[in-house]
Amino acid sequence: MKQQVAERVLCALEDIPDGQSKGFPAAPGAFTGLFAVRRGDRVWVYVNSCPHIGVPLDPVPDRFLDTKKQNIVCSTHGARFRIEDGFCTSGPCYGESLEAVPHRVDAEGRVLVPEDAGL
Secondary structure, X not given: OOOOOOEEEEEEHHHOOOOOEEEEOOOOOXXXXXXXXXEOOEEEEEEOOOOOOOOOOOOOOOOOXXXXXXXXXXXXXXXXXXXXXXXXXXXXXXXXXXXXXXXXXXXXXXXXXXXXXXO
């Protein structure tokens, strides 16, 4: 029998502007926040930490994407990551990946993540 994973609501899907990104503070007791990128009804959620040295990716709140909204960018060293899988395509952490967070959008349009995401 599959064990149910405790979840928490990250936000409503509509809280993330289509084609853009949004950051979220760390869960209680955690140090690292999360961020999400939305394209239509699809969303990707990652831990807000560059694999190079662990710094948050966003220079200002909710700014995780390049100007063309095609890649996730680390503000510290300019590393670029694919939105679809978090794989680093250029920069000092080339070949590494962002830490993806399992998530789902429920029937009410809420983005849910595991309760311990980011811990």
